[in-house]
Amino acid sequence: MAGLAFRQAPVLDQREVRRGVFVLRVGGEFSAKPGQFFILRAWELYPLLGRPMSVFDLSPDSLSFAYAVRGEGTRALSRLRPGDVLWLLGPLGNGWTRAEGKVALVGGGIGLAPLLFTAKVFGPPLDLFLGFRDEPFLLEEFPDFARVHVASERGGPPGVFQGLVSEMFEPQGYAAVYACGPRAMLEALYQKCRQARVPLYVSLEERLACGIGACLGCTIFTKKGPARLCREGPVFLAEEIFHGA
């Protein structure tokens, strides 16, 4: 894991892009691969552990995270203001590697977090499929070369597919698919990709403690044996995780 470090960084800015969804930008020179994550911590002893966040965007002098407030940790992160300081451990995890040819990135809700940086590094040809429960968010951040297809369970203006992103998405014609989002979305995508014989790479979530592979708190059982989500993952080939229908 090149460049693993535990370091402090200042908050440059934080914006609430939609109720309960934030983009936090910290200053400093960082390195990361698409799909990798950091553990963020900005408090003393409560909550006990830091919070894992995938890289939303990376520039030569800053690093951004997009997240939804879910509990105490993300709530504390959402209160950070410019000039506050937090601790970061990373980069962590395997990340994902671009296949040759045209690829698709699929995100569900805040599962879009790792896809912006991924799209920028992967480059064209690439299509994006983003699903939301209601109002879409952060669409404007994605680069112009990517065609963004949007699904919303509540529907929306013309061009927005009403329903689930896994219903909208068809894998035919893609060299590989990269997805992050709710487990049910990933499993539905897997059934489609399996039938179309298109490899699907999924980014998974579990509770983490150390983040570097020592504590075995995030081990999942894959078809190839136990794997540490923080080390051998968070990205796995879907066929190693899910069963066929």
Place this chain on the structure above:
Amino acid sequence: MEPDLSVELRKLRLSAPVMPAAGTFGFGEEYAELYEPASFLGALVTKTLTLRPRQGNPQPRLWETPCGLLNSIGLENPGLSAFVEEIFPRLLRFRLPIVVSVYGENAEEYGELGRCIPREAAGLELNLSCPNLPGKPAVLSAEEIFSRVAAAREAWPGELWAKISPEGDWLSAAQAAEEAGADAVVATNTFRGMALDLERRAPVFANVVAGLSGPAIKPLCLRIVYELCRVLRIPVIGCGGIKSGRDALEFILAGAHAVQVGTANFFDPLAIPRILQEMRDWLKKEGLKGLEEVRGCAQKR
């Protein structure tokens, strides 16, 4: 003058009084990406090994509590042969004492583990208190402790530690370990706790109970160490919720020879180097030459 932080145990000298608690530090190779273990660790205490590989418990394995962490890892480990053949040779490059943590289901298994651990290891720590094995007791009787430690003692000539549970009759357990030939008692492992999921109306963990660690348990473990140090003749190694140099020094004042740091590694991956530095700074500030000057001094005679 730099204070002397070294520690003399019965068959082993540690250059520093701080080491990782078994299971929180893997085999040291991950944390070695962040700092040089030999510069800070008195010893490297490994993940607990069993005779055969174990895949451990299903997810979820972790649950946060206020100032604490419930875990249900279930002794996931590659097994004794993979350790002896592949992992242990790699650890020798760290050039520091390696203490191998082992778990057996009965006295015979501890004997076999003791026979098979490479003699280049600096010590053997017997995990006599894992709370996360389905169908296996977390707390052993004094008789069960005695037979397990005695079997390991017969098989392993070097430094031998018995890591006990903070539950049940820990005093008799520690005395049984001493009588059976342990060179030190490690006090303590985690407390059994649980968490419930209201929406699912069910326990969070598949194994129902899980081990509680972290700052929340420090006062409980400190008291156990304090009491043990009054009655045992062998050294006590304190473990439970230590997150700072002052916490570690409290255990030394209670009478512990050395300490283990576990959960703190998770929220501060540089916890061990920091704790060692904080201990050194405090001794200097107090004008003390070493830990001997304060060890056990909080005991009421």
